[in-house]
Amino acid sequence: xxxxxxxxxxxxxxxxxxxxxxxxxxEKSGYFNPDNLxxxxxxxxxxxxxxxPPNVTGTLHMxxxxxxxxxxxAVRFERMRGKDVLWIPGSDSASIATQSKVERDISKxxxxxxHDLGREELLKRVNAFAVDSKATIFSQFRAMGASLDWxxxxxxxxxxxxxxxxxxxKKMYDDGLIYKGNRIVxxxxxxxxxISDDEVxxxxxxxxxxxxxxxxxxxxxxxPETKFGDKYVVMHPEDKRYKEYKHGDKLKVEWINxxxxxxxxxxxxxxxxxxxxxxxxxxxxxxxxxxxxxxxNLNFEQVIDKYGKLLPMAExxxxxxxxxARSKIVEKLKSKNLVEKEEIYTHNIATAERSGGNIxxxxxxxxxxxxxxxxxxxxxxxxxxxxLDAVSSKNILINPDRFEKTYFNWINNLHDWCxxxxxxxxxxxxxxxxxxxxFCDVEAPEGSGWVQDEDTLDTWFxxxxxxxxxxxxxENTLDLQKYHPTTLLETGYDILFFWxxxxxxxxxxxxxxxxxxxxxxxxxVRDGKGQKMSKSIGNIIDPVDLIEKYGADAVRMSLxxxxxxxxxxxxxxxxxxxxxxxxxKIWNATKFLEIKNVFDENVTEEIxxxxxxxxxxxxxxxxxxxxxxxxxxxxFHLASDKLYQFFWKRFADEIIEDSKIILNNLExxxxxxxxxxxxxxxxxxxxxQLKLLHPFMPxxxxxxxxxxxxxxxxxxxxxxxxx
RNA sequence: GGGCGAUUAGCUCAGUUGGUAGAGCAACGCUUUUACACAGCGAAGGUCAGAGGUUCGAGUCCUCUAUCGCCCACCA
Numbered sequence: 001x002x003x004x005x006x007x008x009x010x011x012x013x014x015x016x017x018x019x020x021x022x023x024x025x026x027e028k029s030g031y032f033n034p035d036n037l038x039x040x041x042x043x044x045x046x047x048x049x050x051x052x053p054p055n056v057t058g059t060l061h062m063x064x065x066x067x068x069x070x071x072x073x074a075v076r077f078e079r080m081r082g083k084d085v086l087w088i089p090g091s092d093s094a095s096i097a098t099q100s101k102v103e104r105d106i107s108k109x110x111x112x113x114x115h116d117l118g119r120e121e122l123l124k125r126v127n128a129f130a131v132d133s134k135a136t137i138f139s140q141f142r143a144m145g146a147s148l149d150w151x152x153x154x155x156x157x158x159x160x161x162x163x164x165x166x167x168x169x170k171k172m173y174d175d176g177l178i179y180k181g182n183r184i185v186x187x188x189x190x191x192x193x194x195i196s197d198d199e200v201x202x203x204x205x206x207x208x209x210x211x212x213x214x215x216x217x218x219x220x221x222x223x224p225e226t227k228f229g230d231k232y233v234v235m236h237p238e239d240k241r242y243k244e245y246k247h248g249d250k251l252k253v254e255w256i257n258x259x260x261x262x263x264x265x266x267x268x269x270x271x272x273x274x275x276x277x278x279x280x281x282x283x284x285x286x287x288x289x290x291x292x293x294x295x296x297n298l299n300f301e302q303v304i305d306k307y308g309k310l311l312p313m314a315e316x317x318x319x320x321x322x323x324x325a326r327s328k329i330v331e332k333l334k335s336k337n338l339v340e341k342e343e344i345y346t347h348n349i350a351t352a353e354r355s356g357g358n359i360x361x362x363x364x365x366x367x368x369x370x371x372x373x374x375x376x377x378x379x380x381x382x383x384x385x386x387x388l389d390a391v392s393s394k395n396i397l398i399n400p401d402r403f404e405k406t407y408f409n410w411i412n413n414l415h416d417w418c419x420x421x422x423x424x425x426x427x428x429x430x431x432x433x434x435x436x437x438x439f440c441d442v443e444a445p446e447g448s449g450w451v452q453d454e455d456t457l458d459t460w461f462x463x464x465x466x467x468x469x470x471x472x473x474x475e476n477t478l479d480l481q482k483y484h485p486t487t488l489l490e491t492g493y494d495i496l497f498f499w500x501x502x503x504x505x506x507x508x509x510x511x512x513x514x515x516x517x518x519x520x521x522x523x524x525v526r527d528g529k530g531q532k533m534s535k536s537i538g539n540i541i542d543p544v545d546l547i548e549k550y551g552a553d554a555v556r557m558s559l560x561x562x563x564x565x566x567x568x569x570x571x572x573x574x575x576x577x578x579x580x581x582x583x584x585k586i587w588n589a590t591k592f593l594e595i596k597n598v599f600d601e602n603v604t605e606e607i608x609x610x611x612x613x614x615x616x617x618x619x620x621x622x623x624x625x626x627x628x629x630x631x632x633x634x635x636f637h638l639a640s641d642k643l644y645q646f647f648w649k650r651f652a653d654e655i656i657e658d659s660k661i662i663l664n665n666l667e668x669x670x671x672x673x674x675x676x677x678x679x680x681x682x683x684x685x686x687x688x689q690l691k692l693l694h695p696f697m698p699x700x701x702x703x704x705x706x707x708x709x710x711x712x713x714x715x716x717x718x719x720x721x722x723x
Numbered sequence: 724g725g726g727c728g729a730u731u732a733g734c735u736c737a738g739u740u741g742g743u744a745g746a747g748c749a750a751c752g753c754u755u756u757u758a759c760a761c762a763g764c765g766a767a768g769g770u771c772a773g774a775g776g777u778u779c780g781a782g783u784c785c786u787c788u789a790u791c792g793c794c795c796a797c798c799a
Contacts, residue, residue, distance in 0.1 A: 012759070012761065013761090202795095202796095202797080209799085219799080220799060221799065222799075223799090234799090269798095270798095270799085271798060271799085273798090274798050274799065275798085275799070278799090279798090279799045280799085281799085286799085288797085288798085288799080289799085347797085347798080347799095348797070402727065402728080403727090405726070405727070406726075406727070406794070406795080409725085409726065409727095409794090409795065410794095410795075413795075413796070493793095493794095494794095496794095497794095497795095524793095530735095530792090561736090561737090561746095561747085562735070562736050562737065562746095562747085564736090564737080566728085567728085567729085567736095568792090568793090569735095569736095570735060570736085571735095572734090572735075572748085574735090574747095574748060574749090575735075575747080575748075577748090577761080578747065578748065578761090580761070581759095581761040581762090582761090583761090584759070584761050585758095585759065585761080585762085587758090587759080588758045588759035588761090588762090589758065589759075590758085591758050591759080592758030592759080593758085594758090595757085595758070596758090629739090630739085633739080635739075637736095637737075638737075638738090638739075641737070641746070641747090644746090644747085645746070645747095649746090652758090652759085653763075653764095656758080657763085
């Protein structure tokens with residue numbers, strides 16, 4: 001039954017006129033929720049995934065838009081194919097990122113720091129900000145057409161997810177996988193917190209390399225300000241230049257603040273080719289030096305405090321910021337005639353991903369996850385081994401598969417994960433102290449006098465639980481039984497380590513199974529020139545602006561076509577414009593068929609086709625096969641382009657053009673049978689293509705299907721064409 | 724230092740197990756013909772980075788080289 005709504009025929013396709021209304025119609029139908037899908041009983045195969053939760057730090061960017069376009073396409077395809085489809089929306093508290101954003105705003109607007117406000121007030125502000133951000137982000141999700149089950153919305157800091165976090169922590173604590181220890185960590189003096197190895201970003205910097213006289217040796221350093229405590233002078237055991245010195249020898253040397261006793265250490269890590277082949281070490285403030293000191297059981301001495309200032313052991317330089325101290329110390333050494341030379345060299349300095357501050361390694365007492373400890377319940381495998389096995393056993397398939405190598409390489413270099421953060425916004429560590437007693441549980445202990453650990457957890461700890469925390473774990477819910485492991489995990493390759501690896505870690509450990517079957521990695525969305533989009537360059541394209549200008553379908557298509565997995569995508573506005581034209585083309589082609597009475601009730605699929613039409617329909621069958629195949633293989637970039645080509649070049653430019661002669665039949669050359677055969681063929685062609693196009697361009701296809709053609713069943717839940 | 728990727732028409736990129744080079748955009752010519760000028764038709768444009776190899780046949784597989792980009796590790 002078709003009921004053409006002729007009023008909407010006028011003019012071209014205007015996305016803004018329809019998109020909002022269509023999304024509301026979808027959402028009201030309840031079909032985003034698998035519990036409400038038609039023919040529920042026949043949907044025996046499931047397909048589900050969770051959305052990579054965007055940080056509640058503001059608004060969406062094009063990367064999110066690409067993620068939503070790809071995931072929604074997969075979801076709509078599988079839903080139409082009759083699977084039990086669940087796609088869960090959510091957002092991430094992103095502790096450091098969110099707190100520092102709010103802190104910046106408060107500092108700018110009110111001139112206050114977090115300490116002026118206090119923990120409670122700051123958290124109130126951050127939470128309010130998070131609520132706002134969430135609302136903005138989710139309205140953007142809707143604008144993209146994402147068919148998410150909003151009834152299952154999750155947030156990494158809501159009650160259920162919090163229970164998951166503390167439960168996971170407790171179990172790991174009881175299993176001895178989480179420990180508190182004094183270790184060298186990445187301390188960010190600017191952000192006043194530790195960060196994990198993965199949050200360290202190395203930046204190239206030109207700096208001075210100083211050569212100092214250190215007793216009979218010459219040592220080189222880029223960091224004179226750390227050198228006060230350098231009582232150990234290290235050289236390679238094979239270095240013939242220094243064979244007269246024996247390991248453990250002690251000698252007096254004149255140093256920054258007078259004479260000190262130095263000890264000779266021989267260690268093979270020393271590169272004989274670099275500089276003089278001799279160096280002094282600062283075990284408290286350098287990871288490498290720390291390792292050397294540990295190997296030889298040496299003393300550790302702190303030189304720099306957590307604000308980046310020198311400690312009293314620096315005597316006259318005490319209290320100076322390291323940047324100020326550097327030149328002054330060099331001056332003093334010069335006056336003592338201990339500076340041999342200076343040269344400019346380039347090296348990498350460690351900075352904090354979020355705050356941008358320079359990392360100052362420190363030995364601190366922090367919480368860690370032990371990645372090497374054997375786990376009894378898991379066949380005596382370590383977390384590291386569990387992570388390796390999940391991928392090498394092909395339980396998890398990564399697309400593109402070259403990222404497997406990257407993954408293995410990362411795990412092989414993996415060290416214990418520092419999970420405690422000295423910030424306020426986040427999941428507080430569920431450990432309490434009282435008179436030397438330590439208590440870990442999901443809830444505070446009874447009785448008075450217990451004080452909870454001040455630190456919060458690395459935001460990736462809660463993200464790591466995402467595939468099952470969103471399904472209700474630790475409760476054994478129906479959702480958890482039915483939907484875990486999830487089918488697909490789709491995200492950017494830039495968070496392979498941060499997120500994907502950690503999810504595999506937590507899921508294999510806590511649930512004994514992989515968190516997902518397939519991993520699909522998309523690339524970065526860059527601007528038309530291939531530059532990374534960033535605020536400072538000013539080349540950020542806001543997906544919402546593009547949607548308003550060209551429609552969500554056009555934005556989605558431009559993010560699909562040519563976007564091969566794992567490759568970066570260069571996006572120009574012209575490209576989006578091109579797909580707006582395509583939506584218009586679909587619209588106008590439909591309009592033409594309507595004018596030619598192709599949708600008349602007496603034109604049915606059953607009409608006997610003439611030979612030429614049979615051939616055309618065979619082409620269509622081939623197309624259906626190809627598109628289905630491509631979508632099963634997650635080749636969205638191929639499928640989207642093929643549909644575009646077929647509709648425009650084959651269907652519109654050739655088939656419809658040829659049909660004009662038949663339908664107009666000006667010279668009475670065609671029989672009624674031929675005319676009806678063609679009409680029926682055109683109808684099938686259009687309707688089938690609308691179905692195939694729907695996952696990619698849901699709005700325009702749905703508008704045509706249910707508003708224009710007046711179909712009763714929404715296209716969103718119409719059956720995928722038979723292969 | 725280790726690893727990965729890219730190099731195909733002016734620009735952006737496809738090219739799934741090797742079988743006579745593709746699309747979009749831009750540019751050029753023609754056409755306002757009642758679906759669409761957000762259009763149609765037409766023409767033009769490439770020794771598939773370079774060298775060597777395997778093969779009847781290579782953009783596609785192998786080796787090397789060059790340029791660009793990314794990731795990891797990091798030298799004091």
